[in-house]
Amino acid sequence: MYTYKEIWGNGRLLQHLQNAVNNGKTSHAYLFVGGAGAGKRMIAKTFAKHLLCTAPKEEPCGVCDSCRVFDSGNHPDVIHVTSEKKTLGVDEIRGQILETVDIKPYHYDKKVYIIHQAHTMTVQAQNALLKTLEEPPSYAVFLLLAENMDVFLPTVLSRTVTLKLNPIAEEEVSRYLTQKGAVPSEEAVFFAAYGQGRIGHALELIEDDTFRQMREEILTKMSRLPAMSLSDALLLAKEWEVYKNDYRFLDIIGLWYRDLLAAKSLRDEGFIIQKDKKDMIFQAASEPSESLAKKAAAVVKAKERFIQNGNFRLILEVMLMELKENRT
Template sequence: MYDFGSIVGHEQIIEHLQSAIKMGKVSHAYIINGEKGMGKKTIAYTFAKTLQCGEAATNSCNTCKSCLQVESGNHPDVISVTHEKLSIGVDDIRVQVNGDIAIKPYSGPYKIYIIDDADKMTEQAQNALLKTIEEPPAYAIIILLTTNSSKLLPTILSRCVMLNLKPVSSDAIKENLMKEYNVPDYMASMSATFSQGILGRAIRYASSEEFTQSKEEVLHLLKYIDDMELYEIMEAIKKLSTHKLEINDYLDLMILWYRDILMFKVTKNPNLLLFKEEYKFISEQARKKDYEGIENIIIAMNKAKIRLNANVNFDTVMELMLLTLKEN
């Protein structure tokens, strides 16, 4: 359910949005920026639902016709801008936003456009949207959801209220998993720890029967990676990619491993490790590797994630990453 009271974390952003509603100072354009799984859509639709609610309060009533329409995805004045191609083109914006926004709301006080993957807009599409953001009708609100707001034009950034989502505490995520999803204590704790403050990721981990097994496979690879040949590592990663979790999840686990190595190299404190039970292997790798090498590996893995998200060939991406890994 889209409800401010059920959102985990993001208290400052919720307070900002509710305050804007209460004081009648709602902006015509917002950017909600954060990693996948942080709750951008939930916040956007909760905000839209509250604005359209017949009770006109700082939280939705969840019972009026408007609230029920938003929940079912059928509210005529809450429009989800879609795209079929990898990028959002100028025609997508012209047809779904610019060509529609002049029509007054059918039933609600506002007409709200939610553009997911807004950082995938082409420059032409952004320029087309900019004209609408600069001179919107009084009833119009545009909400852009991004994982990388720096890809938006400075002119768009300057005309929107920026809301950057921050990681949620592990304790809050664990509590939510146990309360809302009936996840056992140990699994909730592990999923929360490795989610890095991203609730959606924690839910995915907790609901995957393969997560524990896959985590062990990743750990086996990382513990013995220095003694493996390049083709052996490649085969191991290909095997991982056939499981239910996304390849980015495995790369995240690998990045956390090397961050643990870096953390231990700096602090020598095993209590700060995520992979505490693997202290023996982490301390040994920390002793062998230098700071620059570890940082190069983490950078290479983050680059691999970016390339995979841009649909670069899987084998090519992995080979480039593994070469850096073996070199360091």
């Protein structure tokens, strides 16, 4: 549990952390930046365990008191800073950090604060934390986990070592999902592609029944679309209003055309992302490639308009008309 070798991807970043501990040259504050489900928590926790290990080598030893307590999830010198609100405000920083930071570690050499959703910190909260970041007690280490870094004050950034997590290659994510038995291998490629190089994100989608149902529903309709009358097709714009706040349905439609194109042009299932739907896809891939490419572009355009907050029904109707065009 919580070793670097269990972590997939981001090898250089991990090496940096491992070297820092091994050489006794760790900083007082680190900012881990990466999308949701990219592995920030996993990496920060492993690093915290390593920092606290009483016999660290390349990895946390796993057998010392500190490592054992850490694995039980109740390490007294690891403090998780969280908020029940949408933002991390000054109250959370005061109550969870400032009021305890001067108290020496309970048992070990260091005291590690893991600040979750750090990108939701208000300016006041950052200012409240700043003084501690500028003059931290020798034992304190702050690990800030954030989805982006635009929100941070330059003064906060200048006090932290910023480490950006990279997405992992889709094949790697897919291999991970299959190896861990998260999904059958035909589905792994799809969830890996959809997870955008973030293992945690892919795992979340696998657990997300709403997403799975939406996907089934959309794909069934897409396979029937060519046989539908235009007026029936336009009714889908009304039906899909339930997805108004979830643009992922457009990604599913986009991926449908992407796979039809792959099936049509390459005639090789190796290039299909949604391998679990390959029969459906080969059956539907009867149109000329140019027509499929145009439709894929129509979906992309719809998504852009959707992000710009255009009229939902109108955007979908225009898209559906384009998807019904050019049949040969």
